[in-house]
Amino acid sequence: xxxxxxxAAPADAPDRRVDLIRTAYRLFSEKGVHRVPLDxxxxxxxxxxxxxxxxxKTKENLVLATMRWALDITAERVRQAMSKASTPYGKVLAxxxxxxxGAETNRRFYLLYLDLAGHAARVHHFTELxxxxxxxxxxxxxxxxxxxxxxxxxxxxxxxxxxxxxxxxIDGLFLQWLQEADWERLHPWxxxxxxxxxxxxxxxxxxxxxx
Amino acid sequence: xxxxxxxAAPADAPDRRVDLIRTAYRLFSEKGVHRVPLDxxxxxxxxxxxxxxxxxKTKENLVLATMRWALDITAERVRQAMSKASTPYGKVLAxxxxxxxGAETNRRFYLLYLDLAGHAARVHHFTELxxxxxxxxxxxxxxxxxxxxxxxxxxxxxxxxxxxxxxxxIDGLFLQWLQEADWERLHPWxxxxxxxxxxxxxxxxxxxxxx
DNA sequence: CCCACCTGTTTGACCGGACGGTTAGACTAC
DNA sequence: GTAGTCTAACCGTCCGGTCAAACAGGTGGG
Numbered sequence: 303x304x305x306x307x308x309x310a311a312p313a314d315a316p317d318r319r320v321d322l323i324r325t326a327y328r329l330f331s332e333k334g335v336h337r338v339p340l341d342x343x344x345x346x347x348x349x350x351x352x353x354x355x356x357x358x359k360t361k362e363n364l365v366l367a368t369m370r371w372a373l374d375i376t377a378e379r380v381r382q383a384m385s386k387a388s389t390p391y392g393k394v395l396a397x398x399x400x401x402x403x404g405a406e407t408n409r410r411f412y413l414l415y416l417d418l419a420g421h422a423a424r425v426h427h428f429t430e431l432x433x434x435x436x437x438x439x440x441x442x443x444x445x446x447x448x449x450x451x452x453x454x455x456x457x458x459x460x461x462x463x464x465x466x467x468x469x470x471x472i473d474g475l476f477l478q479w480l481q482e483a484d485w486e487r488l489h490p491w492x493x494x495x496x497x498x499x500x501x502x503x504x505x506x507x508x509x510x511x512x513x
Numbered sequence: 514x515x516x517x518x519x520x521a522a523p524a525d526a527p528d529r530r531v532d533l534i535r536t537a538y539r540l541f542s543e544k545g546v547h548r549v550p551l552d553x554x555x556x557x558x559x560x561x562x563x564x565x566x567x568x569x570k571t572k573e574n575l576v577l578a579t580m581r582w583a584l585d586i587t588a589e590r591v592r593q594a595m596s597k598a599s600t601p602y603g604k605v606l607a608x609x610x611x612x613x614x615g616a617e618t619n620r621r622f623y624l625l626y627l628d629l630a631g632h633a634a635r636v637h638h639f640t641e642l643x644x645x646x647x648x649x650x651x652x653x654x655x656x657x658x659x660x661x662x663x664x665x666x667x668x669x670x671x672x673x674x675x676x677x678x679x680x681x682x683i684d685g686l687f688l689q690w691l692q693e694a695d696w697e698r699l700h701p702w703x704x705x706x707x708x709x710x711x712x713x714x715x716x717x718x719x720x721x722x723x724x
Numbered sequence: 725c726c727c728a729c730c731t732g733t734t735t736g737a738c739c740g741g742a743c744g745g746t747t748a749g750a751c752t753a754c
Numbered sequence: 755g756t757a758g759t760c761t762a763a764c765c766g767t768c769c770g771g772t773c774a775a776a777c778a779g780g781t782g783g784g
Contacts, residue, residue, distance in 0.1 A: 318733090334631055336547045339769055350735050355771065409634075416631045420545055422692045423624055432692045466703075467710035470685025477684050478677060481633045481643045492677075499678035503714045529759090550743055561761050566745065 319357050319367075321347045326368045331410040335365055335417045366427060369418050373435045376411050379403065380442065390450030394500055397446065401472060402493035405486045412476045440465045447504070456504045464504070471499050530568050530578075532558045537579045542621040546576055546628045577638060580629050584646045587622050590614065592653065601661030605711055608657060612683060613704035616697045623687045651676045658715070667715045675715070682710050 325346040329338045340361060344351040358364040383400020387393045402408060422432035443465035450456035458464035479485055479492045536557040540549045551572060555562040569575040594611020598604045613619060633643035654676035661667035669675035690696055690703045 332635075334635060340771090341769080351770090352735060352772090353733080356733075359771095361770065413631065413634055416627055419688060419692055420624065420627045420631070423620075424543075424545060429692070429694060433694070436689070436692060463706050463709070466686065466689060466706055467682065467713075470683075470689065470710065471678065471681050472685065473688050474681025474683065474685030475677065477630060477688065478647070478681065481630055481640070481647060483640060483644070495674050495677055498674070499681065499714060502678075503710060551745090552743080562744090563746090563761060564759080567760075570745095572744065 318347075318349065318353065322349070322354060322357065322364070323368050323371050326364055327372055327410070327414065330365070330368060330417065331413040334413075335421075340364075362427065365421075366431060369414060369428075369431060372411060372414055373431070373438075377435070377438055377442075380439075384442070384446070390446070390453055390455040391501065393446050393449070394504065395497055397442075398472070398493065398497050398500060402489065402496065405489040408476065408489070409480065409485060412480055416477075416480070440469060443468050450504065458504060467503060468500055471503060472496060475499070529558075529560065529564065533560070533565060533568065533575065534579050534582050537575055538583055538621070538625065541576070541579060541628065542624040545624075546632075551575075573638065576632075577642060580625060580639075580642060583622060583625055584642070588646070588649055588653075591650075595653070595657070601657070601664055601666040602712065604657050604660070605715065606708055608653075609683070609704065609708050609711060613700065613707065616700040619687065619700070620691065620696060623691055627688075627691070651680060654679050661715065669715060678714060679711060682714060683707060686710070 322343060326338070326343045329343055329346060340354050341351045343364070344354050354364065358367060380397060380400045383403075384393055384397045387396035418428060418432055421428035423429075440462075444461045447456060447458055447464040447468065448461045451458055451461065456464070475492050475496050479488060482488050533554060537549070537554045540554055540557060551565050552562045554575070555565050565575065569578060591608060591611045594614075595604055595608045598607035629639060629643055629646075632639035634640075651673075655672045658667060658669055658675040658679065659672045662669055662672065667675070686703050686707050690699060693699050
């Protein structure tokens with residue numbers, strides 16, 4: 303059974319799995335999952351197609367693994383960015399800076415994420431992955447919000463709901479940004495809009511006119 | 514050239530084009546554009562595959578036409594819903610009610626819209642369609658916001674930016690809702706969250722702490 | 725020290741099904 | 755007869771997946 307972590311693996315042993323996942327990640331986000339044949343991924347990693355099936359039994363498995371990998375490193379990056387700030391507003395702004403880290407990176411991730419969302423609604427295996435990521439991210443957001451509420455900075459009543467709304471602002475802006483023709487140049491503008499909108503939403507004074 | 518509106522068309526003449534588009538719309542949203550072969554669309558409409566290519570030269574054309582159709586009727590529906598209200602808050606709430614019109618309808622539309630967004634970022638033909646829809650929708654939002662600002666109800670500074678943020682809240686919540694396993698039951702909850710978040714964002718008192 | 729031998733890796737050739745698109749011709753209705 | 759509509763059969767290609775065989779590198783026995 304070709305599991306990972308071979309007992310006598312030297313540190314410099316190239317891990318084909320990671321090579322393939324990284325190449326797949328790049329190609330999937332460039333062209334969309336269903337428009338990338340296995341041959342192309344293998345060629346991109348300098349390997350033969352047979353090997354892809356050798357490591358990941360099926361294409362679906364490779365897609366799943368690639369998405370999981372992208373989700374993991376992205377969540378970790380955001381977590382890192384947040385940890386550097388301390389005040390509630392500082393944490394939110396740091397988080398948004400961490401999320402809008404760079405045009406290229408963001409585009410890669412969100413295009414793949416769109417594919418995931420589409421799959422999650424239709425194929426059961428992806429639903430699970432999507433749900434996991436969802437709870438990870440929303441927990442992160444809810445934590446920040448809860449802290450801000452506790453310190454009296456935010457006027458949110460339900461942290462769960464606040465997390466959903468905050469995330470909606472971020473995801474929704476990304477969705478618009480992705481479809482811009484000159485996305486590279488507009489990246490900073492969308493990031494700033496995101497910050498202002500997030501603050502505006504969170505900072506409403508308690509008791510404002512909510513239907 | 515098989516254009517629409519034949520000169521001597523009786524009112525009861527079945528329009529194959531619309532039949533096909535409607536069937537395609539249903540199937541595309543159920544399974545995703547690239548997982549629906551032309552045979553299936555034709556069969557679903559009770560016609561032969563050849564006819565699909567006869568009317569829409571290529572599959573891409575059919576996809577384009579289907580998306581345009583879905584975009585049109587959706588925008589029109591929202592426009593109708595908005596027109597019934599008069600006050601700024603009333604208009605926003607009516608708009609959101611119009612958008613979150615029903616679980617089934619919303620799911621159909623947004624799943625197809627996800628496909629469009631993915632295509633728009635990669636295939637030029639779809640970019641145009643996406644841009645058109647984008648400006649139509651944002652203009653609608655900006656109008657509502659501008660009116661609310663003029664009447665002193667909203668604390669938004671830039672209506673363009675406000676429209677983008679408002680739309681982000683809506684789209685972002687839909688994106689989350691789509692991935693819920695029990696989306697049917699959660700539809701009302703997301704709609705209410707959407708209303709509260711929209712109002713909270715729009716109603717912030719001018720001069721609140723914006724970075 | 726060399727040679728079988730095994731286990732995990734890698735490749736290239738190949739298969740079969742799916743699917744977009746083509747075409748020849750039938751069937752209208754005027 | 756002619757122009758528009760419609761079908762069924764067909765084609766070529768793409769692509770996920772299979773398979774037999776080659777190729778390491780390590781291990782143990784002689």
